Amino acid sequence: MKSPRRNVAGIGLGVLVVALFVIVAVAQGIGDPSPSGEEIAVVEDASPDGGEAAVTREQFDTELEVVASRQGLEEVPPEDDPQYEALRDAAFGDLLLTVWVRGEAEDRGIAVSEEDVDGELDQILEQQFNGNERRFQSFLEDSGFTEQSARDRLELQLLTNAIQEDVIPAEPDVSEDQIEQYYEANPEQFEQPETRNVRVIQAESAADAQEARDLLDEDDSQRSWRRVARDLSTDPATQSVGGLRQGVVEGQSEQALDAEMFRAPEGELVGPFEGEAGHYVIQVEQISPAQTVTLEDARDQIRQAIAGQESQQVAQDFQTEFVAKWTARTFCAEGFRTDRCANADPPASACTEEVAEQQGCPAPVPSIRPIEPGTSAPFGQAPGKPQGPLTVEPEVPEGVEGLPQELQQIPQAPPGEGAPQP
Numbered sequence: 001m002k003s004p005r006r007n008v009a010g011i012g013l014g015v016l017v018v019a020l021f022v023i024v025a026v027a028q029g030i031g032d033p034s035p036s037g038e039e040i041a042v043v044e045d046a047s048p049d050g051g052e053a054a055v056t057r058e059q060f061d062t063e064l065e066v067v068a069s070r071q072g073l074e075e076v077p078p079e080d081d082p083q084y085e086a087l088r089d090a091a092f093g094d095l096l097l098t099v100w101v102r103g104e105a106e107d108r109g110i111a112v113s114e115e116d117v118d119g120e121l122d123q124i125l126e127q128q129f130n131g132n133e134r135r136f137q138s139f140l141e142d143s144g145f146t147e148q149s150a151r152d153r154l155e156l157q158l159l160t161n162a163i164q165e166d167v168i169p170a171e172p173d174v175s176e177d178q179i180e181q182y183y184e185a186n187p188e189q190f191e192q193p194e195t196r197n198v199r200v201i202q203a204e205s206a207a208d209a210q211e212a213r214d215l216l217d218e219d220d221s222q223r224s225w226r227r228v229a230r231d232l233s234t235d236p237a238t239q240s241v242g243g244l245r246q247g248v249v250e251g252q253s254e255q256a257l258d259a260e261m262f263r264a265p266e267g268e269l270v271g272p273f274e275g276e277a278g279h280y281v282i283q284v285e286q287i288s289p290a291q292t293v294t295l296e297d298a299r300d301q302i303r304q305a306i307a308g309q310e311s312q313q314v315a316q317d318f319q320t321e322f323v324a325k326w327t328a329r330t331f332c333a334e335g336f337r338t339d340r341c342a343n344a345d346p347p348a349s350a351c352t353e354e355v356a357e358q359q360g361c362p363a364p365v366p367s368i369r370p371i372e373p374g375t376s377a378p379f380g381q382a383p384g385k386p387q388g389p390l391t392v393e394p395e396v397p398e399g400v401e402g403l404p405q406e407l408q409q410i411p412q413a414p415p416g417e418g419a420p421q422p
Contacts, residue, residue, distance in 0.1 A: 035333040041096060041341065044329040046103030053103065055095045063091040069144040089338075096340055098156060100326040105159045108166055112158045120154045167318045172310040179302045183295045190293040193250065197286040198261050199225050199243040201271075202235040202278045209272035209279035216269055220283060234278060244285070257282070 033042045039054045046053035067090050068076045077084045105111070129136045140150055183190065201216075203209035212232045216224060225242035233239050250262045256275035264270045264284045271281035323340075332341035339347075 033331050035331065039333065040092070040336045041099075041330060041332040043096075043099045043103060043326065044331075046099050046106070046326075046329065048106060053099045055092075055099060059095055060091060063095055064088065066144040066149075067091045067094070069142070092336055092338070093340070096330065100322070100330075101156060101159055101163065103326065103329075104163055104322065108163065110159060110162045110166065112155050112162070116158055117151050117155050120158060121151065124154070168311050168314055172307045172314075174303045174306045174310075178306055179299055180295065182302050182306055183298060187292075190298050192291050192293065194262075194290040195247045195249055195288045196261060196284055197244065197246045198248055199229075199283045199285055200235065200238060200245055200257070201229060201233045201243050201281040202238075203232055203272070203280070204234050204278055206272060206274070206279050208232050209281055213269065213272055213281045216281065216283070220269060225283075247288075256280075 033044060033052055035042050035054070038058070039056050040060055041055040042052045043054075044052055064076050064087060067087050071083075071087070073083075073087075076087065125131060125133070125136055129139070137147075140147060145153075201209065201212040203212055209232075212228050215228050218224075222242055225244075229235075229239055229241075229243040233243055235243070238245055248261060250258060252258070253261065254276045256273060257277075257280055260270055260273060260280070260282060261284065264282065266284050266287050269281065269283050272279045274280075327340050328342050330341050331343050332338065337344045
């Protein structure tokens with residue numbers, strides 16, 4: 001009979017072995033979702049019931065044809081064609097972002113109704129196709145879309161807009177202290193330099209410039225300036241407006257002309273004198289002195305600037321969180337493991353073969369280019385043709401009128417050949 005001590009020891013050893021197995025399994029990714037033979041990616045917690053959402057091979061093949069069509073290709077090129085990789089990356093990236101946005105909307109309790117899609121479709125039909133149903137159907141056929149897939153794209157666009165409204169506050173609160181601190185920290189933004197309105201005759205020769213001066217000495221009215229500029233000036237920008245340059249700031253013109261314009265008193269004819277582009281006769285018509293915009297006058301401008309900065313920061317923060325959140329939930333099949341997949345191959349070592357030879361770093365490996373989601377245009381606008389790798393930059397455009405670019409790249413239905421442009 002085994003002793004109780006040996007039985008307890010055996011049980012303890014068994015528990016330890018199981019625990020170690022679990023640790024190793026987790027470390028090796030066992031237990032993570034894995035795409036089936038018909039799937040190229042699965043995304044956890046992205047379906048309406050909280051389960052997995054999949055990107056299938058069939059969806060990918062269809063999207064690949066759509067991407068090729070909107071780039072003006074009659075068919076998908078073979079895999080060894082230089083264009084194929086960019087098209088593949090665009091198609092797969094669009095499909096992943098589609099799942100991500102739907103999952104994000106689900107997490108936030110955002111939904112779009114059939115009536116919302118109907119309204120958006122009616123608006124596009126009217127604005128982009130002048131209400132012509134036949135032209136719209138032709139567009140769908142040329143672009144490789146069915147009416148249902150177009151509706152799906154519009155639903156996605158509406159979800160994106162709703163996420164935007166949920167993420168970015170319409171009017172961030174800006175305090176008076178913030179406004180005053182901004183004004184004091186950025187004085188150069190509120191300084192307006194002296195400007196001058198100057199009439200200029202730019203003549204090809206000294207003789208023409210002197211003729212212009214003689215005529216203007218007799219009559220320097222606006223009517224005379226228009227006649228002299230038309231007949232003798234070689235400056236195409238001011239020839240038809242009496243030689244008038246408005247709002248000139250010091251330093252904008254060639255050196256000789258600039259010096260005379262900002263030395264001349266108001267109303268006095270100056271010249272002829274020679275410059276780099278010819279011979280000049282000038283007359284300063286109006287001088288607006290330099291001034292500093294007061295805090296009171298700049299208050300609204302500053303409020304908008306600070307609100308824009310705060311909105312941009314919110315968008316950037318969401319960008320980072322959005323990508324990290326959905327990358328961690330995304331598991332891709334072999335051949336599709338990009339940096340948007342939790343099971344992506346580890347990044348390439350900086351120690352390439354060339355660096356190893358030059359610096360002696362260990363374990364040289366070939367560099368591997370990370371694959372980014374593709375780009376696409378809003379419904380009714382054609383995106384540019386792929387020129388090598390398609391990437392999505394994380395920066396938010398200045399002014400922040402919407403979500404970060406990662407979400408602005410949600411695939412929308414592009415126009416087919418002959419579709420009206422906005």
